[in-house]
Amino acid sequence: MSAAVLDYSVAAILWVAIVVYAVLAGADFGGGVWDLFARGPRAQQQRAAVSRAMGPVWEANHVWLIFLITGLFTAFPAGFKALSLGLFVPFSLVLAGIILRGAAFAFRAHASGGRARQRFGLAFGVGSIITPFLLGACVGAVATGQAIQPAQTTEQLLLPWTTPFSLVCGALALAICAGLAAVYLTVETRSSGLPELAEDFRVRALAAGAATLVLAAVALPLASSTAPALWRGLIGRAAPVTALAAVLAVFAALSMLRRRFRAARAAAAGQVVCILLAWALAQVPQLVPPALTIEGSASPPEVMASLLVTYGVGAAVLLPSLGLLFYVFKGRNPAVL
Amino acid sequence: MGVSLGFHIVFASIGVGLPLLLLIVEGLWLRNRDPDWKLLARRWSKAFGILFAVGAVSGTVLSFELGLLWPGFMGYAGGIIGLPFSMEGFAFFVEAIFVGLYLYGWELLSPLAHWLCTIPLVISGAASAWFVVTANAWMNSPTGFRLDHGRVTDVHPLEAIFNPGTPIETTHVMISAYLVTGFAVAAIYAVGILRRRGGTVYRKGLLVGMLLGSICAPLQVITGDMNARWVADHQPAKLAAMEGQFRTESGAPLRIGGWPNLASRNTDFAIEIPAGLSFLAYGNFNAVVKGLDSFNPGSTPDPRPVHLAFDVMVGIGFLLLGLAAWFFWLLWRRRRVPEWPLLLRATAAAGVLGFVAVEAGWMVTEIGRQPWIIYGVVRTAAAITPAPGLLWSFWISTAIYVALGTTCAALLLRLAGATRSGLAEAPETEP
């Protein structure tokens, strides 16, 4: 295989990891959001539904992020270095969020007494909000080509991820995660025979969907003025995918209105895939725009080849295990899958 | 990074060791249906749930920190040594998946299927430790690439993984994980028995922990000795620092204790065993041992922490060995689990000392390698991030770890307390 094929194959696999992380772990973060904002007469049941859905799977979902990071520094060390330098502050805050969310969720399950549980619950919710928000802002910073400068002054530390575009991307990521979680939970609660809870989450899914649409409507014009390269890609090469994302968003909302939860779930997940695909298409061949390309920052071909072999062997172990996990916890009840 | 690693390694060691104990006790329960074994498995499974989550988040911090704190290191080494980290990623997947199945599957899976879940847990825990330590061994003996005018070329990732340091370092580390887990578990039940909360569960917990720890203790000392001889051949400056050896001499004595005095270039107050070091390191009483003074200034580590940490590790290694011998001698003589208060107190201390030894051992490896981050290739100073405010992030992360560590400990103590107060199964709300 030529070097370019190797480089793009690995990049594609890492992109898939981002997608899976967004679709699965994104919903776990969203679950934290709904835990924090659990309201109404069924607040406790809502929290319980979130815990039931997340408990067995969130650690496995989280590993996709690790997979992405290790893959990035093995395959594209120069890209990893540039991102670490340019996004030092948001990455550090993401870590704080990950610690807060993961530890608090595990601790809460074992805490005695309402007070301790409440405090862990708060930490869980806050961690679940800041992490996807900041990750979204980081994507925004990368897409606008501002993540590339090593941050050395205070201004450089803050700039790339606090532009209006990056902040909107962060909010968008948060809304998408919350929406995914609510949509998944409608399916799971209904199939466990809890129709009132399904209604609660249906309302939340619609609210999150509306927020997503509004934020997307803000993000696109902002992109055209502050991230012209990205914008050109989105309406050029990636136009069909961008359009498909919009169609799926509308379809998800309509299905939700008509209580066709499983259709809504498929459309919502598909929408996330399309958004990330549009971003990737708009940005290729850049890895960290504007200066680092995929080929330009790749490790030598020997490394890329051994990495692909590793991924192949690893997938043979991973996919059946993952299948088992989801079969046992999500698939026993046929309505859930 | 040092702080994060020092924190993570505690949870990682348990993450490697505890699945093996779960495999044993749940397997015993399946065989003879003695409810004590089931109770142990369920209790440990809860503790494992907490410990695994903390291990996972602290490990995530590490993988980011490699880039955040050491961009120079990763930019350089990522391509060469990233592969074991990527392989480790799959081990994490397997581990996290089967942790989910194990912790939440008590009611959903058949007893046999549930027990079978411990097997991938044992394998993936050991594998993740193995992979990450190959990376550390590579930092000690970098191979698998060529330097061409400062550019890395000719990379052979497999050669980097199987570098000369790998076999011995991975063995020593993996055994240490089982060792500390065994003694930690034994310590918990020793404390329980000391507080007169007897009962068969306690004796069983003590016995299983002691068995695992005691099998590992001699292996740990033996592999440690091999490790030291490897260091003597490959990193003479580290050996000199470990042993407080300032001058090059033949028939060098083994120095136990003492404090390396930088001004007088001598290790004061040490107990010296004549020619002991020459013999241990090279198998010959007259062998020449290089001293720190024979290296260029600025290319040796500070011997004070290294020597101290080394003596702590080795001292604890022999203490644990002695404890294991004592316990099993009594067990053999009396044909029942010994409950002497003195022995139980020593066991309780051993639970903590094991972790102290692990931390000390990593101090030896990491500080002993200085000033290099990749031995002989990249200096630490060249690899650190230029981002300002590092001190801030250091203190903040330390504070976070302290909070996380104390909360975790408090919850675990509560779990231990629950075992004490209600030996019957408490209502299982959530795992």
Ligand code: HDD
């Ligand atoms: C329970 C823990 C424990 C115990 C009892 C011992 N060790 Fe150890 N040792 C470790 C846990 C450890 C470790 C934490 O696992 C290290 C750190 C890095 C490594 O490779 O393993 C280590 C490193 C380490 C090194 C440095 C290797 C290097 O820099 O490449 C040497 C020379 C020894 N050990 C030697 C010994 C000896 C002679 C022991 C005899 C009693 C001993 N260790 C007991």
Ligand code: HEM
């Ligand atoms: C693959 C594994 C590891 C990598 C890549 C790694 C990397 C590094 C790096 C880059 C440094 C910087 C040197 C310095 O601060 O002076 C360092 C130092 C250090 N590491 Fe490691 N390390 C690894 C394993 C460990 C583990 C498991 C521990 C401990 C439990 C550890 C403990 C330390 C300590 C205490 C220092 C500080 C040394 C000093 O201040 O001089 N390391 N390590």
Ligand code: HEM
């Ligand atoms: C630079 C050094 C290290 C890095 C980057 C690192 C990275 C990680 C990461 C990302 C996880 C989370 C996996 C999950 O979500 O399940 C993790 C967990 C784990 N790590 Fe490390 N690690 C390092 C050092 C070590 C060392 C030295 C050991 C071995 C003794 C080790 C053994 C483990 C184990 C067994 C787990 C499973 C989680 C648990 O049971 O607590 N790691 N590590």
